[in-house]
Amino acid sequence: xxxxxxxxxxxxxxxxxxxxxxxxxxxxxxxxxxxxxxxxxxxxxxxxxxxxxxxxxxxxxxxxxxxxxxxxxxxxxxxxxxxxxxxxxxxxxxxxxxxxxxxxxxxxxxxxxxxxxxxxxxxxxxxxxxxxxxxxxxxxxxxxxxxxxxxxxxxxxxxxxxxxxxxxxxxxxxxxxxxxxxxxxxxxxxxxxxxxxxxxxxxxxxxxxxxxxxxxxxxxxxxxxxxxxxxxxxxxxxxxxxxxxxxxxxxxxxxxxxxxxxxxxxxxxxxxxxxxxxxxxxxxxxxxxxxxxxxxxxxxxxxxxxxxxxxxxxxxxxxxxxxxxxxxxxxxxxxxxxxxxxxxxxxxxxxxxxxxxxxxxxxxxxxxxxxxxxxxxxxxxxxxxxxxxxxxxxxxxxxxxxxxxxxxxxxxxxxxxxxxxxxxxxxxxxxxxxxxxxxxxxxx
Amino acid sequence: xxxxxxxxxxxxxxxxxxxxxxxxxxxxxxxxxxxxxxxxxxxxxxxxxxxxxxxxxxxxxxxxxxxxxxxxxxxxxxxxxxxxxxxxxxxxxxxxxxxxxxxxxxxxxxxxxxxxxxxxxxxxxxxxxxxxxxxxxxxxxxxxxxxxxxxxxxxxxxxxxxxxxxxxxxxxxxxxxxxxxxxxxxxxxxxxxxxxxxxxxxxxxxxxxxxxxxxxxxxxxxxxxxxxxxxxxxxxxxxxxxxxxxxxxxxxxxxxxxxxxxxxxxxxxxxxxxxxxxxxxxxxxxxxxxxxxxxxxxxxxxxxxxxxxxxxxxxxxxxxxxxxxxxxxxxxxxxxxxxxxxxxxxxxxxxxxxxxxxxxxxxxxxxxxxxxxxxxxxxxxxxxxxxxxxxxxxxxxxxxxxxxxxxxxxxxxxxxxxxxxxxxxxxxxxxxxxxxxxxxxxxxxxxxxxxxxxx
Numbered sequence: 001x002x003x004x005x006x007x008x009x010x011x012x013x014x015x016x017x018x019x020x021x022x023x024x025x026x027x028x029x030x031x032x033x034x035x036x037x038x039x040x041x042x043x044x045x046x047x048x049x050x051x052x053x054x055x056x057x058x059x060x061x062x063x064x065x066x067x068x069x070x071x072x073x074x075x076x077x078x079x080x081x082x083x084x085x086x087x088x089x090x091x092x093x094x095x096x097x098x099x100x101x102x103x104x105x106x107x108x109x110x111x112x113x114x115x116x117x118x119x120x121x122x123x124x125x126x127x128x129x130x131x132x133x134x135x136x137x138x139x140x141x142x143x144x145x146x147x148x149x150x151x152x153x154x155x156x157x158x159x160x161x162x163x164x165x166x167x168x169x170x171x172x173x174x175x176x177x178x179x180x181x182x183x184x185x186x187x188x189x190x191x192x193x194x195x196x197x198x199x200x201x202x203x204x205x206x207x208x209x210x211x212x213x214x215x216x217x218x219x220x221x222x223x224x225x226x227x228x229x230x231x232x233x234x235x236x237x238x239x240x241x242x243x244x245x246x247x248x249x250x251x252x253x254x255x256x257x258x259x260x261x262x263x264x265x266x267x268x269x270x271x272x273x274x275x276x277x278x279x280x281x282x283x284x285x286x287x288x289x290x291x292x293x294x295x296x297x298x299x300x301x302x303x304x305x306x307x308x309x310x311x312x313x314x315x316x317x318x319x320x321x322x323x324x325x326x327x328x329x330x331x332x333x334x335x336x337x338x339x340x341x342x343x344x345x346x347x348x349x350x351x352x353x354x355x356x357x358x359x360x361x362x363x364x365x366x367x368x369x370x371x372x373x374x375x376x377x378x379x380x381x382x383x384x385x386x387x388x389x390x391x392x393x394x395x396x397x398x399x400x401x402x403x404x405x406x407x408x409x410x411x412x413x414x415x416x417x418x419x420x421x422x423x424x425x426x427x428x429x430x431x432x433x434x435x436x437x438x439x440x441x442x443x444x
Numbered sequence: 445x446x447x448x449x450x451x452x453x454x455x456x457x458x459x460x461x462x463x464x465x466x467x468x469x470x471x472x473x474x475x476x477x478x479x480x481x482x483x484x485x486x487x488x489x490x491x492x493x494x495x496x497x498x499x500x501x502x503x504x505x506x507x508x509x510x511x512x513x514x515x516x517x518x519x520x521x522x523x524x525x526x527x528x529x530x531x532x533x534x535x536x537x538x539x540x541x542x543x544x545x546x547x548x549x550x551x552x553x554x555x556x557x558x559x560x561x562x563x564x565x566x567x568x569x570x571x572x573x574x575x576x577x578x579x580x581x582x583x584x585x586x587x588x589x590x591x592x593x594x595x596x597x598x599x600x601x602x603x604x605x606x607x608x609x610x611x612x613x614x615x616x617x618x619x620x621x622x623x624x625x626x627x628x629x630x631x632x633x634x635x636x637x638x639x640x641x642x643x644x645x646x647x648x649x650x651x652x653x654x655x656x657x658x659x660x661x662x663x664x665x666x667x668x669x670x671x672x673x674x675x676x677x678x679x680x681x682x683x684x685x686x687x688x689x690x691x692x693x694x695x696x697x698x699x700x701x702x703x704x705x706x707x708x709x710x711x712x713x714x715x716x717x718x719x720x721x722x723x724x725x726x727x728x729x730x731x732x733x734x735x736x737x738x739x740x741x742x743x744x745x746x747x748x749x750x751x752x753x754x755x756x757x758x759x760x761x762x763x764x765x766x767x768x769x770x771x772x773x774x775x776x777x778x779x780x781x782x783x784x785x786x787x788x789x790x791x792x793x794x795x796x797x798x799x800x801x802x803x804x805x806x807x808x809x810x811x812x813x814x815x816x817x818x819x820x821x822x823x824x825x826x827x828x829x830x831x832x833x834x835x836x837x838x839x840x841x842x843x844x845x846x847x848x849x850x851x852x853x854x855x856x857x858x859x860x861x862x863x864x865x866x867x868x869x870x871x872x873x874x875x876x877x878x879x880x881x882x883x884x885x886x887x888x889x890x891x892x893x894x895x896x897x898x899x
Binding site: 060171304329368442 | 662850895
């Protein structure tokens with residue numbers, strides 16, 4: 001990192017982000033295209049006279065240009081209650097979180113995709129389905145230097161693929177997603193299909209069943225729970241606490257959920273795509289129980305709100321985008337969780353046993369819009385894009401055109417029935433979550 | 445820059461069926477007030493390039509920020525296209541254009557200092573923060589982006605195009621008696637900073653609304669007749685039908701093509717839907733898309749029947765239809781894909797009173813948090829009013845709606861005569877390409893039956 005333009009008296013932070021990404025796409029059973037992205041960007045934050053300016057650009061914009069823009073903006077800039085000086089304690093060795101297995105050659109991706117498509121095309125019972133697939137491989141490098149430490153960095157990588165199955169009927173478009181956050185070998189295809197219960201899911205989805213509006217015992221798949229937890233993270237944010245809008249702002253060390261709920265924010269989780277040595281402000285990330293036995297133990301914070309609230313930063317200031325996995329270079333860091341781990345219940349039931357226990361209910365696999373709307377309150381409503389009716393202990397068919405409504409603090413609190421004994425990697429590749437069952441969930 | 449593009453294309457164009465190069469210079473500025481403090485003042489300057497090559501139907505795409513890598517990235521895109529080749533390249537022909545498109549700007553944000561922009565945003569923040577202590581948080585956002593996009597392809601098209609996009613939003617949260625409620629007000633434009641000025645009354649109106657809303661009940665979930673206003677109608681048409689009309693979704697899928705043949709009845713006979721790139725000033729306005737195709741007003745549904753699609757050159761080639769200027773990329777990091785511009789329900793004939801008439805129990809849903817497309821689409825209103833016996837009744841919160849492509853458009857049984865293009869902040873996020881500036885517009889209209897989520 002060239003920091004020559006930054007003088008010793010300057011209070012600054014220079015964040016650099018490099019991303020090499022490649023993707024192979026199959027669309028409707030055919031090989032379609034490759035995409036390669038080489039991105040190099042940087043963000044400079046300057047503090048002077050308690051003012052904070054932020055300028056960003058691609059790597060090809062000289063540091064001096066950014067510095068001049070930042071200096072010009074400083075007189076009007078936002079107020080800063082913190083400094084990048086005096087943070088020597090956050091200095092640490094650089095390291096790599098890269099998995100060599102994530103580097104996949106294009107030819108290998110094509111071979112893998114073709115093998116999987118061949119395998120699926122041989123499933124005669126699903127000959128009316130088409131398959132699209134994206135196989136990706138990414139490497140990121142995050143570098144940060146500031147007035148307190150010269151530079152530290154870590155690299156990380158991820159790879160995987162998603163499979164989209166589609167069946168189009170005159171009055172029904174069935175689309176199901178399956179994601180793997182590791183690149184599996186051709187010889188492992190059958191075991192992966194078995195692991196995701198591919199045949200049963202497609203078979204079940206072909207059968208559309210009706211479900212009346214009402215309140216039902218409901219099982220939430222880890223993918224559905226993942227969308228719902230965004231509401232919790234909003235409540236856990238020190239920004240929401242500071243602004244007095246978090247419904248759990250006064251609940252530190254008090255129960256907020258059922259006592260069977262324990263949630264860990266785990267940046268050390270080696271398989272999680274959000275694993276990190278430090279956040280996007282250079283604060284070391286650490287594994288922490290945010291909810292233990294239902295009791296709130298931690299709020300998550302960045303530098304700004306740590307200072308405002310008089311607490312230590314937790315290493316949760318990230319330039320994350322909710323839409324894609326790139327960094328928002330032009331934005332101030334905001335408060336996000338890393339990899340969330342909601343503990344499975346050791347003596348809990350299997351998901352199959354949970355289903356068996358329900359006479360009339362619903363299994364919600366996916367409700368991707370749960371994070372929209374008035375969510376800081378914990379209130380959520382989600383379009384059930386993949387859900388199944390449970391009748392007399394069995395999944396009987398796919399439910400269409402239904403929404404669920406609830407509040408995260410009730411769904412994991414007074415409405416919680418049980419938690420499964422197994423946890424799975426959720427679709428975001430970061431969160432390790434179990435199945436949960438809640439009672440009296442409103443379905444319309 | 446254009447000469448450099450021309451030179452590179454000349455050097456490599458004979459190696460593949462099709463080659464294009466896009467270089468973007470992007471400058472943006474943004475500011476956010478959080479509560480009473482300016483929490484972010486940001487400026488950004490980026491330069492990046494994108495290359496697409498197509499050979500025998502296989503595509504290679506490369507994006508990069510180091511312009512010295514342009515040649516090697518072109519070679520890589522060509523190699524990839526050849527690795528992916530199939531039978532033949534389908535690309536609808538389009539006019540070869542050489543043009544420099546200058547942005548025609550009524551009121552240019554670049555003529556205003558940061559200080560002046562901040563002063564306006566601060567005033568809006570102060571209105572929100574001083575109106576009532578029940579309003580706990582306020583976020584006032586402003587952002588503008590100015591782009592120079594240089595585009596050339598192996599057909600000979602060479603275009604430079606200036607684009608402006610600006611938007612602002614005032615967001616707030618209130619808390620009272622354990623109820624937490626959000627509200628926002630936003631606007632946007634592609635040619636006029638003036639939309640940011642003198643909006644004090646609109647901000648006050650949002651404040652008054654959140655104070656009413658915090659005292660209001662959540663809507664009771666169920667299936668209701670629903671009237672949507674122009675802003676929510678815009679979100680509805682974007683999510684309920686716009687995404688399905690993007691032809692790249694089904695150009696390679698026989699079942700989809702068979703299911704969406706032109707002429708198919710999809711909506712009620714009074715329903716007309718179009719997508720327009722020619723509404724000057726709208727965030728969905730652009731003269732040429734990111735394949736160098738001139739934009740137009742494209743009717744998608746006429747009298748309830750499917751009559752058009754949103755095309756890239758490839759999808760138009762595969763359907764043997766003409767390209768519509770809908771191939772758009774949010775920036776150089778992405779290839780152009782079929783995207784909307786200003787998607788609209790066309791004006792109808794009913795007055796608002798006529799829409800209310802005959803509804804014993806229903807919901808009037810107003811303004812939008814956003815939505816998601818697909819056969820089962822969803823969209824979330826900022827708030828709503830119950831309709832009782834043909835009249836607006838109590839205010840309700842947490843109004844989210846879900847519909848079905850094949851049913852809901854047929855359930856539109858009355859369309860108002862008050863068409864508007866209500867611009868907002870944010871954008872569309874298809875294919876992770878967020879936030880692409882788009883608009884959604886409509887008059888008020890009535891859906892005789894749709895699912896409303898609630899308590």
